[in-house]
Amino acid sequence: METVVTQLFNGLSTGSILVLVALGLAITFGLMGVINMAHGELLMVGAYVTYLSQNFFTAYAPQYQGWAFVVALPLAFGVAGLVGFLLEWSVIRFLYGRSLETLLATWGVSLIFQQLFRNLFGANNVDVQSPSWLEGGIALGDGLQFPFRRLFIILLAGLCVGGAYWFLNNTPWGLRIRAVTQNREMSACLGISTRRVDAFTFALGSGLAGIAGCAVSLLGSVGPSSGLNYIVDAFMVVILGGVGKIFGAVAGGVALGEAKTFLEFLTSSSLATALVFSLIILFLQIRPAGIFPQKGRGVDL
Amino acid sequence: MERRKLLKLTAAAGVGAVVGPQILVRASLPVYAQGSTVKVGILHSLSGTLAISEVSLKDVELMAIEEINKAGGLLGKQIEPVIEDGASDWPNFAEKAKKLIEKDKVATVFGCWTSASRKAVLPVFEKLDHQLWYPVQYEGLECSKNIFYTGAAPNQQIEPAVTWLLKNKGKKMYLLGSDYVFPRTANAIIKSQLKKEGGTLVGEEYTPLGATEYNTIISKIKAAKPDSIFSTLNGDSNVAFYKQLKDAGITAKEIPVMAVSVAEDEMRGIGGKTALGHYAAWNYFQSVDTPANQAFVKKFKAKFGKDRVTDDPIEAAYIAVQLWAMAVKKAKSFDINKVRLAAYGLSLDAPEGRVTMNTNNHIFKTVRIGEILADGQFKVVYATPQPVKPEPWTPLIPTPFKGCDWTKGGNIKASLDSRDSSVALTLP
Numbered sequence: 001m002e003t004v005v006t007q008l009f010n011g012l013s014t015g016s017i018l019v020l021v022a023l024g025l026a027i028t029f030g031l032m033g034v035i036n037m038a039h040g041e042l043l044m045v046g047a048y049v050t051y052l053s054q055n056f057f058t059a060y061a062p063q064y065q066g067w068a069f070v071v072a073l074p075l076a077f078g079v080a081g082l083v084g085f086l087l088e089w090s091v092i093r094f095l096y097g098r099s100l101e102t103l104l105a106t107w108g109v110s111l112i113f114q115q116l117f118r119n120l121f122g123a124n125n126v127d128v129q130s131p132s133w134l135e136g137g138i139a140l141g142d143g144l145q146f147p148f149r150r151l152f153i154i155l156l157a158g159l160c161v162g163g164a165y166w167f168l169n170n171t172p173w174g175l176r177i178r179a180v181t182q183n184r185e186m187s188a189c190l191g192i193s194t195r196r197v198d199a200f201t202f203a204l205g206s207g208l209a210g211i212a213g214c215a216v217s218l219l220g221s222v223g224p225s226s227g228l229n230y231i232v233d234a235f236m237v238v239i240l241g242g243v244g245k246i247f248g249a250v251a252g253g254v255a256l257g258e259a260k261t262f263l264e265f266l267t268s269s270s271l272a273t274a275l276v277f278s279l280i281i282l283f284l285q286i287r288p289a290g291i292f293p294q295k296g297r298g299v300d301l
Numbered sequence: 302m303e304r305r306k307l308l309k310l311t312a313a314a315g316v317g318a319v320v321g322p323q324i325l326v327r328a329s330l331p332v333y334a335q336g337s338t339v340k341v342g343i344l345h346s347l348s349g350t351l352a353i354s355e356v357s358l359k360d361v362e363l364m365a366i367e368e369i370n371k372a373g374g375l376l377g378k379q380i381e382p383v384i385e386d387g388a389s390d391w392p393n394f395a396e397k398a399k400k401l402i403e404k405d406k407v408a409t410v411f412g413c414w415t416s417a418s419r420k421a422v423l424p425v426f427e428k429l430d431h432q433l434w435y436p437v438q439y440e441g442l443e444c445s446k447n448i449f450y451t452g453a454a455p456n457q458q459i460e461p462a463v464t465w466l467l468k469n470k471g472k473k474m475y476l477l478g479s480d481y482v483f484p485r486t487a488n489a490i491i492k493s494q495l496k497k498e499g500g501t502l503v504g505e506e507y508t509p510l511g512a513t514e515y516n517t518i519i520s521k522i523k524a525a526k527p528d529s530i531f532s533t534l535n536g537d538s539n540v541a542f543y544k545q546l547k548d549a550g551i552t553a554k555e556i557p558v559m560a561v562s563v564a565e566d567e568m569r570g571i572g573g574k575t576a577l578g579h580y581a582a583w584n585y586f587q588s589v590d591t592p593a594n595q596a597f598v599k600k601f602k603a604k605f606g607k608d609r610v611t612d613d614p615i616e617a618a619y620i621a622v623q624l625w626a627m628a629v630k631k632a633k634s635f636d637i638n639k640v641r642l643a644a645y646g647l648s649l650d651a652p653e654g655r656v657t658m659n660t661n662n663h664i665f666k667t668v669r670i671g672e673i674l675a676d677g678q679f680k681v682v683y684a685t686p687q688p689v690k691p692e693p694w695t696p697l698i699p700t701p702f703k704g705c706d707w708t709k710g711g712n713i714k715a716s717l718d719s720r721d722s723s724v725a726l727t728l729p
Contacts, residue, residue, distance in 0.1 A: 003520060010516040017514075115348060123352040125540060125570025137548060147548035150516075220513035221540030221570055225350045229511050229537070264517040269508040270480050 002144050007265055008258070013150040015257025016157035020215050021230045022237035022249045023160055024208030029235075030244030030294075031181045032201055034092055035099050037106040039234060040227025041113035042206045045083050046076035046213020047222040048117065051126050069131045069214070076210035084206020088199050096198070110227070117224035125223035134218065153215045160211060165246050167204075177201050181244070240280055242290030251291045256280075338381040339635055341366070341625075342401035344412030344422070349389025350511070350536065355414045357566055357609075358436060358618040359384065362411050364604055365622035375629050383407055391421035398422040402431045408635040409434065411621055414614070416440060416482050423448065432637050434625060436618035438561065438583070440486035441693045442700060449644065450663045451617040451624065451656075453584050456692040459487050461668045462559050462582035463494050463531065465683055470557055471528025473503045477518065477542075480507040484533035486698075487561065491531060493697040503527045508534070513541040519549045522556065532560040539563050543576040553578030559670075564612035568677035576673045583613040584666040585653035586679040594652035610677070611652075620651045624658060655688055663691030 021043060028034050036042075053072035057065050091109060095102045130149055137147035168174035179187040180197045188194050212230075220226065233256070241252025259279065264272035287293070343362050345355035366380045374380060383405045385397040394413065401407050402425070409432045413419045416439050426433050426447040438453035466474065476491060478484025488505060495502055503525040506518050515538075522530065534542055539560070546558070558579040565587050568576065587598055587610055597619065601611050624647060629635055632643035648657040657665040665688035671679025694700060 003524060006520050007517065010520065013516065014514050118348070118352060123347075123356040124566060125353060125537060127540075127570050127572040127575075129572055129574070137550065139550065145548075145550045147545075147550075149548055216513070219541060219544060221537040223353060223537055223570065225353075226513075226537055228350075229513055260514070261517045265520065268506060269512060269518065273509060 002141070003265075006144060007261055009146060009150070011258035011261040012254065013154060013257070014261055015254035016154040017212075017215060017219070017253075018233055018237050018257050019250050019253035020153070020157045020160060020212040021209070022234040022241075022253055023157075023164060023246070024205040024212065025234045026205075026238050026241070026244070026246060026249040027164070027208065028202055028205035029238055030248075031177060032096075032198065032205075033099060034096075034202070035103040035106065036092075036205075037103055037231065038087065038110040038113060039205075039209055040229070040231035041110045041117075042080050042084055042209035042227075043213040043216065043230055044113070044117060044222070044224070044227040045080045046210030047128070047217040047226070048121060048126075048213075049076040049079050049210065050214045050217045051121075051128050051222055054128060066131045066133055069134075073211060073214050076214045077207040078210075080210025080213065081203040081207030084209070085199055085203040087206070088202040092202065093195070093198065110231075114224045114227070121224070123224065125221045125226070128217040128222050130218045149218050153218065156211070156215055160208060161246060161250055164204075164208065168246070173197075173200065236280060240283065240290055242292035242294065244294045245290075245292040248290055248292040255291070337378060339375065339378045340381045340383050340405055340407045342398075342405065342407040342410035342412065343382050343384045344387055344394065344397055344401060344410055346389040346414065346418075347384075347386040351389040351414055353536065353570075354566065354614070355387075357612075357615050358411075358414070360605060361601065361611075361615045361619045362622055364601065365619050368600075369622070369626050375626055376633065376635070387412070387418060391417050394418045395421045395425050398425045398433075399429070402426075402429050408629075409625055409637070409640070411436070411618065411625075413437070419443075419448070430637065432641065434618075434621035436621050437614045438617075440483045440490075441695055442486065442698070444661055444663075444693045446641070446662070448662060449621065449624070449641075449658070450691075450693070451621040452614060453666055453668075454663050454691045454693045455487065455490050455695050455697075457584060457666045457668055457689045458561055458582050459490055460494060460695070460697070461685065461689070462561065462580075462670060463491050463500070464498060465582075465670055466529045466531070466557075466559055467495075467498055467500045472500045473526070473528045474500055475503055475522055475525055475527035475530045475556075476505040476533075477522075477530055478507050478533035479510045479512075479535045479538060481510060481535075483535070483562075487533050488531075490695055490697050497697070508538060510536060510538070512538050515542045515545045516549070519545055519551070523549070523551070527556060530556055530558045532558050533562060534560070535562045537570075539567055540571050543571050543579070547575055553580075553673075564614065565610040565677060565679070566612045566615070568673065569610065571677075573673060573675045573677035577675055579673050580670055580682070581673065581679060582668070582670050584668060585611075585613045585616040586669060586671045586681060587611045588671070588678050588681060589653060589669070591650075591652065591654060593650050593654075597652040613653075616652050620649060620653075620656060620664075623649055623651070624656075624664075628658075657688065659691050661691060661693060663693055665690055 025039050028036050050072040053075060054068045057068035091105050095105055134148045134152055137145045139145045168178060176192050176197050180194050184194055237249055237252040237256055241248030260272055260276055263275050343359055345359045346352050347356055363382055366382050370379050383401060385401060387394040387397055401410055411434045413435050414437050419435055423445055433448045435448050436451050438458050441455040476488045478488060492502055504521060560581045563581050564583060598611055627647050628640045628644035632639040644658045645660045648655060654667045659665060667688050668685045669681050670683040672682050674680055
């Protein structure tokens with residue numbers, strides 16, 4: 001019983017990380033059709049911002065150390081968003097509608113970023129200490145423990161999803177983004193600057209990657225090539241969930257997280273990864289457009 | 302023209318190996334011995350996923366070369382390093398090794414980290430009869446005439462660590478490793494040892510390299526209730542594993558982890574507080590209290606900054622360069638085979654203590670177990686009283702008999718039991 005509860009929680013927690021990582025990608029890939037292979041590196045930008053924030057507080061305000069992470073969250077969103085904006089402005093805007101070229105270009109960008117991190121921060125992983133208020137966890141009886149870090153990440157994922165949903169549905173910018181996604185030409189005719197919407201959307205997706213970076217720095221390693229570990233999973237979540245849908249990313253992430261932990265418990269880690277891949281392939285045979293397909297009149301869906 | 306010269310050289314080396322080095326007479330000096338400098342190759346991953354570990358090895362090898370050059374060089378020549386990036390990509394390692402030997406005409410090569418990279422360059426070094434100094438602990442079951450191994454063989458790290466755990470922490474052991482050759486071979490050795498020494502295996506798990514989700518495995522570990530975890534995890538995964546183990550409320554007191562791939566350099570990413578009280582087995586720690594080590598750490602920090610730390614592979618890379626230089630001086634030649642024969646029996650007061658080159662191309666090393674402190678350093682809690690004789694072919698795994706005493710013409714298993722201290726030198 002305890003094991004089942006623990007495993008359900010583990011699955012949810014793994015899933016919430018996947019959701020966080022995939023959310024930004026769901027926006028750039030889903031809404032804009034940009035295959036951004038540098039998404040993992042934008043995530044690393046967020047993680048390194050967390051690291052820098054921690055160092056800043058250690059050096060200048062050690063008594064407020066616990067706030068370092070709180071400060072890092074909006075900062076990571078801002079910095080990663082800015083980097084995303086520059087990336088869109090310098091590379092991606094020339095490649096809209098040419099997904100293969102975007103894939104190659106952003107892959108190149110991701111390699112450049114990795115080497116840049118390596119030159120700036122050294123080839124070694126850096127140590128991000130979580131704030132003391134996230135240490136430990138809620139212990140329920142014998143052997144059942146919900147770590148605060150995991151709970152916090154689940155909460156953060158919920159907030160980000162809610163925030164993104166609210167933004168896309170209730171703000172003028174969100175409505176413009178959706179309009180451009182649905183019909184670019186018509187939106188342009190109605191006076192929406194699609195150029196600016198593109199740049200803004202990409203920056204938003206990148207900013208969310210930055211927040212995900214803060215979150216993963218709590219759990220794993222922060223190093224120049226850590227971003228690579230997340231990119232494959234993020235794409236799987238987006239494709240499984242249904243391209244262009246925020247709830248697709250949530251459903252995909254949680255389903256994948258639960259499936260992964262469940263299979264891993266029954267088999268082994270490597271086998272579980274292979275099984276999950278096989279299941280996704282099977283699922284996409286039945287529902288090629290994912291769990292929540294984009295509604296539309298296109299014949300390819 | 303160059304190709305013909307090379308063919309000749311390779312042929313000469315081939316004949317030399319067959320007839321024996323004493324009648325190997327070359328018409329002219331080998332290419333690397335002409336001019337006022339001698340080139341040596343440095344072949345590590347300076348980019349890609351393994352740059353995290355290998356950049357430090359390149360740094361310390363350059364430091365050792367600089368020291369030797371400052372002290373007047375070797376046989377009147379300055380050493381000129383040629384650095385190549387293996388880029389964490391095995392075929393690339395083989396290409397670069399070939400380039401260093403054939404195009405740059407280096408006298409010897411220092412390099413590699415993973416067993417996969419070593420296995421990739423091994424045929425190159427054997428075919429061209431050249432020489433590699435490999436500075437990382439590994440799974441054994443290999444012994445090439447063309448490779449000097451300055452890291453630990455299994456009996457100088459893994460086996461003593463298992464024995465220590467069984468004796469001090471209890472009989473039930475959980476094996477956790479990354480999914481590739483080193484952890485799988487290491488665990489095969491450990492399982493055989495558990496049978497022999499009365500331990501019980503309560504679980505065995507492998508995760509893909511780079512994996513960062515450990516909560517399910519931690520649940521399994523909790524359910525299995527082991528007395529200790531033997532970890533052969535490599536790279537980034539370690540950070541995630543220690544963090545999540547702590548999150549799950551498991552302390553080092555309850556279930557200690559013994560790692561064989563976590564050293565001071567990796568601790569910078571994990572954080573000492575996160576892994577507090579767990580253990581690692583190595584031959585060298587930065588905290589080892591010898592005069593040679595104090596001098597070494599001081600030089601290292603002066604050169605690369607006070608934040609940088611030394612660790613076992615870094616030290617093994619450093620002594621590889623020193624041993625090569627000693628062998629060249631003793632042989633009075635840069636010739637690969639003369640250097641190899643001269644290396645046997647050489648002793649050096651290394652930072653880790655006295656090391657001696659055995660005739661199986663491995664070195665005698667002291668085994669140590671360290672407990673992780675809050676600052677990411679290790680407190681030595683156990684050390685063998687004597688350097689341990691290297692046994693690359695562990696008797697714990699049945700393999701067809703392979704010997705490696707190259708002084709006796711090949712496949713005879715022999716060892717350098719009485720270490721010749723008359724040739725002992727100290728570091729500059």
